[in-house]
Amino acid sequence: DAKTTQPNSMESNEEEPVHLPCNHSTISGTDYIHWYRQLPSQGPEYVIHGLTSNVNNRMASLAIAEDRKSSTLILHRATLRDAAVYYCILRRGTSGTYKYIFGTGTRLKVLA
Amino acid sequence: DTAVSQTPKYLVTQMGNDKSIKCEQNLGHDTMYWYKQDSKKFLKIMFSYNNKELIINETVPNRFSPKSPDKAHLNLHINSLELGDSAVYFCASSQAGGLNTEAFFGQGTRLTVV
Numbered sequence: 641d642a643k644t645t646q647p648n649s650m651e652s653n654e655e656e657p658v659h660l661p662c663n664h665s666t667i668s669g670t671d672y673i674h675w676y677r678q679l680p681s682q683g684p685e686y687v688i689h690g691l692t693s694n695v696n697n698r699m700a701s702l703a704i705a706e707d708r709k710s711s712t713l714i715l716h717r718a719t720l721r722d723a724a725v726y727y728c729i730l731r732r733g734t735s736g737t738y739k740y741i742f743g744t745g746t747r748l749k750v751l752a
Numbered sequence: 753d754t755a756v757s758q759t760p761k762y763l764v765t766q767m768g769n770d771k772s773i774k775c776e777q778n779l780g781h782d783t784m785y786w787y788k789q790d791s792k793k794f795l796k797i798m799f800s801y802n803n804k805e806l807i808i809n810e811t812v813p814n815r816f817s818p819k820s821p822d823k824a825h826l827n828l829h830i831n832s833l834e835l836g837d838s839a840v841y842f843c844a845s846s847q848a849g850g851l852n853t854e855a856f857f858g859q860g861t862r863l864t865v866v
Contacts, residue, residue, distance in 0.1 A: 683842050683857030725793060735849030736783060736802040742795040
């Protein structure tokens with residue numbers, strides 16, 4: 641099955657950018673790369689997704705390598721509220737048959 | 753107004769019992785899912801339904817039986833509960849297709865089997 645690998649944990653200082661890496665060397669051509677985060681005692685929440693091109697939204701940016709075997713989630717200015725577990729996910733399947741395959745996640749600690 | 757809601761939030765029960773977890777979404781999505789999160793925080797898909805039809809059954813024991821009475825609801829019934837079933841169960845939903853296919857997750861149901 642598809643697999644993503646992420647560092648177990650990372651630390652960042654508040655107000656500084658954070659780059660969260662993910663490897664997905666077994667990605668197939670139609671897999672979308674999704675990122676979710678999970679705050680304590682909550683369900684995962686969507687952050688961003690992309691297929692081949694880099695993506696920006698109000699929460700973050702997603703940089704996708706040209707060969708698509710890795711990606712990086714970029715939080716431009718980390719705040720204390722960004723402390724969470726960040727999951728790199730491959731969304732596989734066609735319309736109506738989607739499967740979101742979670743990685744092991746990176747626990748982000750933001751230091752004041 | 754909660755998009756994906758699960759009940760109950762906590763469930764403590766004895767081994768061998770049968771229990772159900774309910775899930776409802778008000779987003780108009782066609783696809784719903786059940787995920788299991790173990791003690792190491794790893795999330796694994798169990799089932800998905802599209803328009804009340806079972807699409808994915810990820811080698812889950814037969815003791816787990818999902819039921820989708822309509823597109824907005826996906827319930828999970830578990831028979832003969834075992835200690836290893838203790839986990840947090842998340843319901844989720846997404847559009848079946850189109851540009852915005854992010855999944856929306858509920859708050860989770862923490863199941864503890866004693």
